[in-house]
Amino acid sequence: xxxxxxxxxxxxxxxxxxxxxxxxxxxxxxxxxxxxxxxxxxxxxxxxxxxxxxxxxxxxxxxxxxxxxxxxxxxxxxxxxxxxxxxxxxxxxxxxxxxxxxxxxxxxxxxxxxxxxxxxxxxxxxxxxxxxxxxxxxxxxxxxxxxxxxxxxxxxxxxxxxxxxxxxxxxxxxxxxxxxxxxxxxxxxxxxxxxxxxxxxxxxxxxxxxxxxxxxxxxxxxxxxxxxxxxxxxxxxxxxxxxxxxxxxxxxxxxxxxxxxxxxxxxxxxxxxxxxxxxxxxxxxxxxxxxxxxxxxxxxxxxxxxxx
Amino acid sequence: xxxxxxxxxxxxxxxxxxxxxxxxxxxxxxxxxxxxxxxxxxxxxxxxxxxxxxxxxxxxxxxxxxxxxxxxxxxxxxxxxxxxxxxxxxxxxxxxxxxxxxxxxxxxxxxxxxxxxxxxxxxxxxxxxxxxxxxxxxxxxxxxxxxxxxxxxxxxxxxxxxxxxxxxxxxxxxxxxxxxxxxxxxxxxxxxxxxxxxxxxxxxxxxxxxxxxxxxxxxxxxxxxxxxxxxxxxxxxxxxxxxxxxxxxxxxxxxxxxxxxxxxxxxxxxxxxxxxxxxxxxxxxxxxxxxxxxxxxxxxxxxxxxxxxxxxxxxxxxxxxxxxxxxxxxxxxxxxxxxxxxxxxxxxxxxxxxxxxxxxxxxxxxxxxxxxxxxxxxxxxxxxxxxxxxxxxxxxxxxxxxxxxxxxxxxxxxxxxxxxxxxxxxxxxxxxxxxxxxxxxxxxxxxxxxxxxxxxxxxxxxxxxxxxxxxxxxxxxxxxxxxxxxxxxxxxxxxxxxxxxxxxxxxxxxxxxxxxxxxxxxxxxxxxxxxxxxxxxxxxxxxxxxxxxxxxxxxxxxxxxxxxxxxxxxxxxxxxxxxxxxxxxxxxxxxxxxxxxxxxxxxxxxxxxxxxx
Numbered sequence: 048x049x050x051x052x053x054x055x056x057x058x059x060x061x062x063x064x065x066x067x068x069x070x071x072x073x074x075x076x077x078x079x080x081x082x083x084x085x086x087x088x089x090x091x092x093x094x095x096x097x098x099x100x101x102x103x104x105x106x107x108x109x110x111x112x113x114x115x116x117x118x119x120x121x122x123x124x125x126x127x128x129x130x131x132x133x134x135x136x137x138x139x140x141x142x143x144x145x146x147x148x149x150x151x152x153x154x155x156x157x158x159x160x161x162x163x164x165x166x167x168x169x170x171x172x173x174x175x176x177x178x179x180x181x182x183x184x185x186x187x188x189x190x191x192x193x194x195x196x197x198x199x200x201x202x203x204x205x206x207x208x209x210x211x212x213x214x215x216x217x218x219x220x221x222x223x224x225x226x227x228x229x230x231x232x233x234x235x236x237x238x239x240x241x242x243x244x245x246x247x248x249x250x251x252x253x254x255x256x257x258x259x260x261x262x263x264x265x266x267x268x269x270x271x272x273x274x275x276x277x278x279x280x281x282x283x284x285x286x287x288x289x290x291x292x293x294x295x296x297x298x299x300x301x302x303x304x305x306x307x308x309x310x311x312x313x314x315x316x317x318x319x320x321x322x323x324x325x326x327x328x329x330x331x332x333x334x335x336x337x338x339x340x341x342x343x344x345x346x347x348x349x350x351x352x353x354x355x
Numbered sequence: 356x357x358x359x360x361x362x363x364x365x366x367x368x369x370x371x372x373x374x375x376x377x378x379x380x381x382x383x384x385x386x387x388x389x390x391x392x393x394x395x396x397x398x399x400x401x402x403x404x405x406x407x408x409x410x411x412x413x414x415x416x417x418x419x420x421x422x423x424x425x426x427x428x429x430x431x432x433x434x435x436x437x438x439x440x441x442x443x444x445x446x447x448x449x450x451x452x453x454x455x456x457x458x459x460x461x462x463x464x465x466x467x468x469x470x471x472x473x474x475x476x477x478x479x480x481x482x483x484x485x486x487x488x489x490x491x492x493x494x495x496x497x498x499x500x501x502x503x504x505x506x507x508x509x510x511x512x513x514x515x516x517x518x519x520x521x522x523x524x525x526x527x528x529x530x531x532x533x534x535x536x537x538x539x540x541x542x543x544x545x546x547x548x549x550x551x552x553x554x555x556x557x558x559x560x561x562x563x564x565x566x567x568x569x570x571x572x573x574x575x576x577x578x579x580x581x582x583x584x585x586x587x588x589x590x591x592x593x594x595x596x597x598x599x600x601x602x603x604x605x606x607x608x609x610x611x612x613x614x615x616x617x618x619x620x621x622x623x624x625x626x627x628x629x630x631x632x633x634x635x636x637x638x639x640x641x642x643x644x645x646x647x648x649x650x651x652x653x654x655x656x657x658x659x660x661x662x663x664x665x666x667x668x669x670x671x672x673x674x675x676x677x678x679x680x681x682x683x684x685x686x687x688x689x690x691x692x693x694x695x696x697x698x699x700x701x702x703x704x705x706x707x708x709x710x711x712x713x714x715x716x717x718x719x720x721x722x723x724x725x726x727x728x729x730x731x732x733x734x735x736x737x738x739x740x741x742x743x744x745x746x747x748x749x750x751x752x753x754x755x756x757x758x759x760x761x762x763x764x765x766x767x768x769x770x771x772x773x774x775x776x777x778x779x780x781x782x783x784x785x786x787x788x789x790x791x792x793x794x795x796x797x798x799x800x801x802x803x804x805x806x807x808x809x810x811x812x813x814x815x816x817x818x819x820x821x822x823x824x825x826x827x828x829x830x831x832x833x834x835x836x837x838x839x840x841x842x843x844x845x846x847x848x849x850x851x852x853x854x855x856x857x858x859x860x861x862x863x864x865x866x867x868x869x870x871x872x873x874x875x876x877x878x879x880x881x882x883x884x885x886x887x888x889x890x891x892x893x894x895x896x897x898x899x900x901x902x903x904x905x906x907x908x909x910x911x912x913x914x915x916x917x918x919x920x921x922x923x924x925x926x927x928x929x930x931x932x933x934x935x936x937x938x939x940x941x942x943x944x945x946x947x948x949x950x951x952x953x954x955x956x957x958x959x960x961x962x963x964x965x966x967x968x
Contacts, residue, residue: 048825048968049882100798148549166799168548172790174462175430179925186923190916197915201908245858245920245928249865249935252916256869256909260876263905291879298821298875299868302814306864309813311806317861 051290058285058333059278059341065334069216076223085222086229088240089169091183093176094138095146098167099154104130105161110154117153119146125236128311132166134236140173183244187218190248194255202262203354209339210258213331217254218247221324228319235315242317250324253299257292257332264288265337269354277344277353281337289333296329358959362952369944370839373846379415380849386412406641417849420856422927423804425797426543427551430790433512433536435468435505436461437786442504443486450486453479467535469501507776509536512785514776515559516540518669518744523554524644537790546794556787559742559780561694563728564686566736566748567663569634572685576636578658580622583649587621622649626683637680640671646683664688669744670773684745686738691728694741696721700778702771711765713774722758730754739777746777807860814864815841818871826878826968832953833874833946840870840938840945847937856930866938869913873946877902882967891965895954899947906947914939 089096107124110133114122122137135150147168154163171179191211199207229237237243264284272280303325307318344353386409393401402409421428436458443450457471464471473494476483483497484490492500509532516538520528529541545551617624625646626636638646649655650665659665664686671679700715717725728737729751738748739762749762765771818837822830844866848855881898889897914936921932957965 048827098799164796164798165546165794166796168792168794170789170792172432172788174432175791182923186919189923190919193915193919194912197912241924241928242858245924245931248916248920249931252913252935253865253868255912255916256872259909259912260905263908267901287883288879291875294825294879295868295872295875298818298871299865301817301821302864302868305813305817306810306861309806309810310861311803311810317858321865 049290050293054286054289055282056286056289057282059282059338062334062338062341065338069220069331069335073216073220073223076220076227079227080223083226083229085226086236086238088238088243089136089138089171089176090240091176091180092138093140093171093173094136095150095171096134096136096167096169097147097150097165098127098132098134099151099163100129100166101131101133101158101161101163103161105133105158107133109157110135113153113157114150116157117149119150122150125230127166127236128315146170179241183241186244186248187251190251191215194251198255198259198262202266205340205343206262208343209336210255210262212339213258213336214251214254216331216335217250217324217327220327221247221250221320224323225316225320237316237319240316243320246317246320246324250321250328253325254328254332257296257329258336260291261285261288261332261337265340278341281341285333285337292329292332296325300325359952359956362948363956366949366952369843373842376846376850377417377842379412380417382408382412383416410641415849417845418852418854419800419804420854420859420927420930421541421543421793421800422795422857423800423807423855424543425546425795425800426541427545427548427792427794429540429542429551429555429792430533431512431516431538431540431555431787432790433505433509433538434786434788435508435536438505438508439468439472439501441786442501445486449479449481453481467502467505469498469505472501473498505536507779508785509538511776511780512787513538514773515742515780515785516555516787519554519742521669522667522742522744524647538787544797546796548792548794552789552792556789559694559785561697561777561780562690562740563692563694564664564666564688564690564738564740565732566738567634567685567687569632569685571660572634572663573628575659575663575685576622576626576628579649579655580620582655582658583621584619587618625649627680629682634685636683637672637674638683640679640681643667643681662688666738666740666743666745669741669746682745684738684748686740686745690740691737692721692724694778694780696724697778700775702765702768702775704768705761705763710763711768711771713762713765713771713778715760715762715778717758717760719758722756725758725760726754726756739774741777741780747774803857807857811860811864811867814867818867822871822874824968826874827966829878829881829954829965829967832950833871833878835953836874836945836949837867837870839949840866840941843941843945844934844938847941848934853933853937854930855934856927858927858931859934862931862934862938865935866942869910869939870942870946873902873906873910873942874950876906877947877950878967885967892958895958895965899951903947906943910939910943 107126110124111122114120114124114135119135119137119139121139122135124133124135126132127134137146139146147170151165191214194214195207195211197207198210225237225239225243228235261284264287265281268275268280268284268287272283275283300322303318303321307315307322310318386405390398390401436454440446440454453472453475457468457475460471460475461468473483476494483494484492487497488500513530513532517530520530520540520542525542525545527543529539531539533539540555542551625642626638629635629637647667650659666684666686668682668684671681673679696717698716698718700713702711702713704710705712732751733753734750736748736750738745740746747762749764762774765774815837819834822833824830826833841863844863845855847853848859877898880902881894884894884897884901885891917932917936917939921929921936924932954965
């Protein structure tokens with residue numbers, strides 16, 4: 048069986064269109080990022096987070112009034128996957144970390160006939176929160192720089208730039224969509240926590256994986272088809288590897304989709320970011336990374352020799 | 356076939372090694388499964404019969420992260436500012452201003468609090484000796500002293516926490532130092548939060564307690580022994596006939612078999628009396644929890660006089676047979692003195708005898724009390740007790756006036772240093788704060804494991820279905836390689852004592868994708884080569900050769916992100932990075948090497964056709 052016979056799509060000729068599509072989606076994402084913003088977890092804000100499972104379904108409103116009575120009127124309360132599971136979060140800090148205890152006592156007093164078990168309770172001090180925030184930014188920047196250097200070393204510098212521009216595109220786009228889709232369905236929570244950072248770095252790894260496969264083919268074709276025009280050669284390389292790109296991305300997409308559906312609430316944000324990331328990663332590999340390289344050689348036509 | 360004997364042996368060895376490393380995990384799982392099926396008496400008997408096997412399997416099985424098995428993770432941070440404040444003297448308004456400025460700065464700065472403190476002093480042109488140590492000291496001396504004190508404080512906090520966690524009795528706790536001033540404590544299966552918090556945070560209590568007269572202690576233990584024998588005797592009497600029981604009691608002690616002794620003296624079977632001083636007992640490490648339970652029983656507690664208390668040694672003693680024994684000390688319940696009176700303690704070597712000793716000094720009130728206590732108890736033993744664990748029980752040789760004492764008999768400098776830490780813990784608390792605390796209930800952990808396995812199987816099934824449909828027979832071979840890849844990945848994780856976390860399971864699932872990618876790259880290449888008119892054999896060769904650079908480069912870039920993730924991430928995220936990195940390595944082996952050998956063997960054997968779909 049095969050999906051693709053020899054294709055001959057003029058990807059690079061349509062690169063204006065790709066720019067417009069990317070700019071539109073990123074634009075929507077950025078609008079969401081600036082208006083709706085991201086939902087940072089307490090990993091990065093510091094505070095206390097409590098996830099409880101009641102024996103029977105509870106109203107979020109009832110929990111809210113309990114929290115107001117207990118002195119946590121500003122706590123964020125949302126349903127956590129199932130209707131009998133609730134997440135309560137506050138960024139308040141208290142000496143000795145007794146906030147969770149007070150919350151639990153309040154719940155026990157207000158719901159005497161609906162007992163609950165604590166699924167998870169996290170308390171993050173302000174200093175640790177700040178450090179995790181800093182480390183997350185470092186991690187993403189460091190991985191982009193490391194990839195730039197590795198690709199520049201294995202190929203040419205401009206290829207590294209193309210790859211990193213594509214990755215940057217993926218990360219921004221994914222964050223935008225995370226912001227947009229967060230909470231559109233009750234219980235569908237996409238917050239920025241450590242797992243989300245892991246997802247962003249993974250999509251960076253997988254997206255660059257795709258990019259490298261195409262660059263590898265460009266490198267090979269440059270040796271074989273010495274007389275071919277550069278735009279044509281890049282088109283040829285993308286078409287050569289198209290079957291593989293779609294199949295691999297397709298199977299990874301299926302896997303992350305499964306993770307999104309069956310992986311449980313804890314893995315939800317992680318799986319969502321990966322599912323989006325795989326799609327944009329595949330797209331940006333074809334449309335952005337190679338386009339940057341083409342753009343650069345077109346601008347410098349005659350001044351530099353085309354190499355890989 | 357013979358041509359590939361070496362490669363096939365290598366693959367077989369890798370598989371065998373993997374199974375070897377996964378065997379304890381399987382054992383642990385199956386033993387637990389059987390244990391769950393049993394109840395009450397049966398389960399106790401089962402544990403006793405298989406104790407060795409259970410422990411061996413437990414030690415080497417694949418560890419589950421706290422997010423999967425439930426438990427608490429606490430990051431403690433030593434409050435250096437508080438410590439500096441404790442060390443200062445003659446505090447006044449200026450001092451308060453300086454520390455307030457430092458406190459504000461410390462939140463933002465990455466520099467150590469001592470450095471910040473010094474800078475603040477220098478900015479104001481005040482010598483540090485105004486508040487710290489003696490007037491002769493320079494700022495350099497004092498900075499060095501304060502830095503030293505703050506590193507010692509973390510060691511002290513570590514020891515206090517370790518001691519308490521040990522007394523608390525958690526299975527497989529992990530206590531690690533993180534950077535300069537943090538301690539990570541992981542307590543699997545623990546969820547009583549308030550209890551743990553007071554356990555980790557409260558001030559350490561150091562006490563000096565007199566050992567009870569060996570004869571009194573022996574008599575108490577004898578009573579406990581008799582009470583236990585009577586209780587178990589009543590049980591067995593129902594099964595055995597009363598007559599045979601009486602005849603056994605007549606047998607002289609010396610000829611008793613081990614079983615008989617165990618039946619007659621259940622307590623002394625567990626707690627071996629020290630021949631030199633029969634008031635103390637040695638309890639093998641694996642029996643400690645049982646003895647602890649016995650001593651806590653209501654009817655046994657009634658047999659122990661109110662002024663007597665049994666305390667455990669903090670560290671076990673290693674006997675010649677290789678078993679670790681804890682010492683059970685009978686001490687007077689009320690302490691003679693508490694540790695607040697100690698001003699300094701130092702581990703050193705005695706210049707006269709060249710032995711390791713610890714010297715300690717006390718304040719005025721303490722010295723007076725100490726002189727009276729030692730004077731009245733010459734040749735008796737005093738236990739040094741920190742948070743209810745006995746660290747040393749030296750004999751009082753003479754009356755000590757002036758408060759300067761020397762404790763001898765340490766076997767190594769480490770032992771002496773430990774005692775120094777313990778003595779100081781009473782004098783200078785190491786103020787710790789909870790910087791981070793995460794707890795996962797056991798039910799969430801079980802849900803997560805179930806979801807993780809479900810997602811993994813679903814991913815494997817869908818990938819397998821797709822590969823077989825799309826690449827037919829070659830696809831089947833790729834799937835076989837995929838199964839090996841997962842086997843290697845989990846085995847390597849188990850072999851290096853790695854921990855499987857929930858993001859780690861996600862990492863394994865992602866590895867499936869990465870491993871399949873390598874095969875897709877190769878197969879697409881082989882199809883191209885076949886289409887260009889090459890023979891199958893030549894196409895396979897060319898396919899592998901040409902796909903290699905793409906696979907290598909793309910896997911290295913993914914690996915790089917894994918390394919960075921491991922560097923910057925914490926806990927569960929590191930688990931993800933680790934499985935991703937191991938997975939990439941394992942997938943290179945299985946997706947490239949193993950499939951290649953299979954193709955080579957098949958195509959050579961019969962000149963057979965392999966369908967690439």
